Amino acid sequence: MTTERKPPGVSFETWTDRQIREAAERGEFAGLPGFGKPLTGLDEPYDAMWWVKEKMSRENLSFLPPTLALRKEAEDAREAAVRAPSERAVRRVIGEINTKIQEAVRQPPPGPPLNLEPYDVESVVREWRERRGK
Numbered sequence: 479m480t481t482e483r484k485p486p487g488v489s490f491e492t493w494t495d496r497q498i499r500e501a502a503e504r505g506e507f508a509g510l511p512g513f514g515k516p517l518t519g520l521d522e523p524y525d526a527m528w529w530v531k532e533k534m535s536r537e538n539l540s541f542l543p544p545t546l547a548l549r550k551e552a553e554d555a556r557e558a559a560v561r562a563p564s565e566r567a568v569r570r571v572i573g574e575i576n577t578k579i580q581e582a583v584r585q586p587p588p589g590p591p592l593n594l595e596p597y598d599v600e601s602v603v604r605e606w607r608e609r610r611g612k
Contacts, residue, residue: 543589548582551575552594559602560609568606572599 484493507513519528534540542550555575562568576596586592 544587545582545589545592548578548587548592549594552579552597556597556602560606562606565603565606568603569599572597572602 484490501507525531552575555571559568559571562571576599579592579594579596582592582594583596
């Protein structure tokens, strides 16, 4: 699309409409995502942050307060430890998350209470062994 100045004496609406029409005729909109499809969410209540939520969803992003993010990370680490290929990997995963939990207990981040304690490494390793029949 060319960026040219609006000629004097031509209304912005007319000038803009012409720019859009010419770009459409050149096919500059044909490759855009959603081209030729109905707009989504038209029947939903208006949300001023719709575009932020859509972008975060499209880019697989999320925002959680630090304490909730750490709770989620601890949960994911526990699951990763259960699926770990070796006892050494279990100890590494749990050790890393325990370090983060201990730091957050010492200096609580903003947000809701953490309500989280470091994992008992030996207990997690014992559970890992039991699941593998070792």
